Amino acid sequence: MSAFPTALPAPRTPDPMDAPALRWGVLGTGWIADRFVRSVRRHTRQRFTGVASRDAARAGDFADRHGIPHAYGSYEELTAAADVDVVHVATGHTDHLGCARIALEAGKHTLVEKPLALNAAQAGEIARLATERGLFCAEALWTFFLPRFDVVRQILDSGVLGDIRTVLAEYGEHFTAGHRILRPDLAGGPLLDLGTYPVSLATWILGPPAELLASAQPHPAGVNGQTSALLRGADGSQGVVHTTLFSDTPTTATIAGTHGTLSLPGPFHQPGDLVLALAGSGTRLAYTEPRTAHDALHFEAAEVARCIADGRLQSPLRPLDDSLTTLRAMDEIRRQCGIVFPGEPEDHRLGAE
Known part of the structure; x- marks a missing residue:
């Protein structure tokens, strides 16, 4: 280590x-x-x-x-x-x-x-x-284009966490009646809007799941209301993800390894803090940046401009293969939970490429 x-x-x-x-x-x-x-x-x-x-x-x-x-x-x-x-x-x-x-x-x-x-x-x-x-x-x-996540990337690359065994991530938010996220015809429900964040974090760190087990609960508006899933990596590591429309949640994430734990206080997918803790010790280090929320969307635009100017067809920060891996996992979650979006086959045979 x-x-x-x-x-x-x-x-x-x-x-x-x-x-x-x-x-x-x-x-x-x-x-x-x-x-x-x-x-x-x-x-x-x-x-x-x-x-x-x-x-x-x-x-x-x-x-x-x-x-x-x-x-x-x-x-x-x-x-x-x-x-x-x-x-x-x-x-x-x-x-x-x-x-x-x-x-x-x-x-x-x-x-x-x-x-x-x-x-x-x-x-x-x-x-x-x-x-x-x-x-x-x-x-x-x-x-994945935020400075906060470049620090996460460097911590993961350093190996200081040891072998990653667990990723925990959740995102819940309450929406009032009439919001588009409650409309079935617009592929509503929490999975695409909110769940993409925890699922993408888990698949980015653990890779494509070798096994996945999901459970869901419907919303009175006719969309999925909340979904939880356990993702098992090829090496036995586990990711636990959750997303819900029924309530606001802390929206935190944890990356835990055999030698250390990296905590991302909520909302974990936005600019914010990081806390690195040494296993079995009170030793902790913190990273802090302004919580500018969506005013940080410009980082992805700047990365796109740099890539295009350099002749790159993809960004190494979020390559298309990573996007596909996340969607394959969400396809399986939906298959197990019977969640179908507009224009998809009713027999739920999703993800056939």
Whole structure:
């Protein structure tokens, strides 16, 4: 094992202002698009040249609010624009595949909001299309682009935790009636919106599960209400993940090894603290950063710009294989729990790629 450090490493994340300035088009005008544009404009040199919605008035309102020069009433119009280098797909979950197709077939580099698609089969289609066209593509799972997670990455790489045996992660949030997460036609329920975070953490650290056991409870709105799963790694290590719409939870994560434990106070998927503890000892080290929440979305945009400028087709911080591994695990969770999303086969044969 590596010696217990005297201090936690600093993040190696480059200054987002140093990322090459690209011209961005945004598909969608909802909550995440708004937060993304605000953060990226505040902290980087990236430029937004267009926004599109199926509702031209909504696109116009969004463009006026953010000072974006062009508003389009169709996704095809934006992706055909010569002044767009990269497209941010910020539409609803059920539209991710279709919008990614439109962007990639138009020859645009593409960043797709998480989850990359409804299931692994759809995600595989996106990955294949990007590869065939020689275009950059990534899932906008912003967690893995944060400075906090670069520190996690360095701690894991150092071996100071010993052999990782356990990953615990959960995310629960209460939503009021009428929220889109409660709509079955929009692939509602906690798994895609909230559960992607704990499942992606477990599969990132433990790898594809060799065995998975899941249980779920329905919500009165007709969607899944909460889901728990046990993921067993190939070496016997275990991940325990949980997500719920019934209540707010601490949204914490723990990575436990034979020699040490790394704790991520909630919300673990956002900017925040880390605590490293030596097993069998009171020795602890802490890392602290401002809890800026979604104002940190700019880190993923800066990484995308750097990758494209360097000729990379994927980001090493969240390669498409990692996105596929997460979706395969969520496919199995849904298969066991009978959770089907719009347009999927009723016999639940998910994940066939």
